[in-house]
Amino acid sequence: MGMPPIEDMVGRETEWQQLADFATSGEQSASLGLVRGRRRIGKSFMLQGLAERMNGFYYHAVRGSSGESLHDFGEQLGAYSGSIAPLSLGSWDDAVGALMELGRRGERLVVLDEFPYMLEHTPGLDSLVQRAYAPRAGTRRDTQTRLILCGSAMSVMGQLLTGTAPLRGRAALDLRLQPFDFRTARRLHGIDDFATAILTYAVIGGVAAYAREMVGHDLPTDPDDFDRWVSVRILSPSAPLFGEVDLLFGEDPTLSKARKPNLYYSTLAGVALGHHAWSSLTNYVRIPGGSLASVVSALVSADFVAELQDPVRDNRPIYQPADPLIRFHYAIIRRHQARLRRHGANTGELWAELTQTFRSQVLGPCFESMARSWALHFASRETLGGAPVHVGPTTLAVRNSDTGARELRQLDVVVAGDAETPSDRTVTAIGEAKVGQRLSLRHLVRLEEAREALGQVADSAKLLLFGQHFDRAVLRVAEERDDLEIIDLPRLYEGE
Known part of the structure; x- marks a missing residue:
């Protein structure tokens, strides 16, 4: 039986158990x-709870500086160990050694949160950890310290285990937390109405804190309340989410300290727009x-x-904002x-002007x-006509049946099987998504x-229509045809 999760945790049951298994591996x-x-x-929330x-x-x-941080570290470690005075640590090498000592009498969880901050003042700290965790290091064999290095600067954390990085090959766990998908986000938001759930997700996505502390635990209750909520909780300059994207950007050292940071801002804006x-x-x-x-x-x-890959065309990556709030920030x-x-x-009046842009x-x-x-994670194979090995959008030249002219169109959803090259993949389903x-x-x-434009590889492809409102005529046709699937909001959130 696994370790029960902490109170108020939503949607992280799998990640919690992975952390608990690591800490109690034996x-x-x-x-x-x-x-x-x-x-x-939600990283710190889980790790603090587990600790x-x-x-x-x-x-x-x-x-802070290396010396200041080392003193603070010794003070906190001393308090944890029951010492009447801060531990006197001469170096960060001593600090790593002290952490290893904690596991001498059995398994002991140690969490260093925001580890990239520690690397800023002590760039060789990962090498000190590597030395302690070397296969033949006596310190590693004689202790059961379960050390977790945690960080939000993704560019820094991603480099810790790659290439010739000191810690490569040393980690028994590499847990990458992603924002919640739209279904789990609805659970987190506690919103029953599907239309309101979509509107809210389009603004704050699936980031836990955006639905709690950073909006004062205030979320819209219905579509009419959504306008009030956006005006007060997002568009007001005093709202924490108003400047959140700029703050996140500034906290990533790889981007904020780049030679031309404005180029990164401009590129992100282009993708978001x-x-x-x-x-x-x-x-x-x-x-x-x-x-x-x-x-x-x-x-x-x-x-x-x-970065998304086109399911049916080679070397045609498609770039999108990784978080809905990024798109909202740049567009609005x-x-x-x-x-x-x-x-x-008057943010309410301004929002009324910007609703169509939104x-x-x-x-x-x-x-x-x-x-x-939905196609990748929730739809049944029967619905899609096969396994969703590759899912993404594509752009193709289509012959307009009314005019006979060929025109470029974006296809919102393409579901394809596997093959040696993308162009050879069997397309099992294609779809169009229109919420408005x-x-x-x-x-x-x-x-x-x-x-028809996709050719022979799509001869048997199912047709998927995603939306909130449907004409009766298309609903009648869907009842008569096996190749047409209607995905309304209840099916999107609860069906397959």
């Missing part, structure tokens, strides 16, 4: 683990693709941008910051990503045209 020697994830995602449950040592690092394809993004930023590659790679590594807050910050600004540039793309998530429109036979025709 290994006779010391073990090392990494926990990483974007800020506000309290197991009487472990939890240390939350802050920015809908420039998802490589050619469109380079045109927006106005620099050659070769120069942009390292910038995009850094944003992906830092979890600001997500950043563009209108001056008006929102003006003394006495629906087209924020809600629409978010709903498309929810549709892809009433889906009709016209949308069905568009899907049929897209299926």
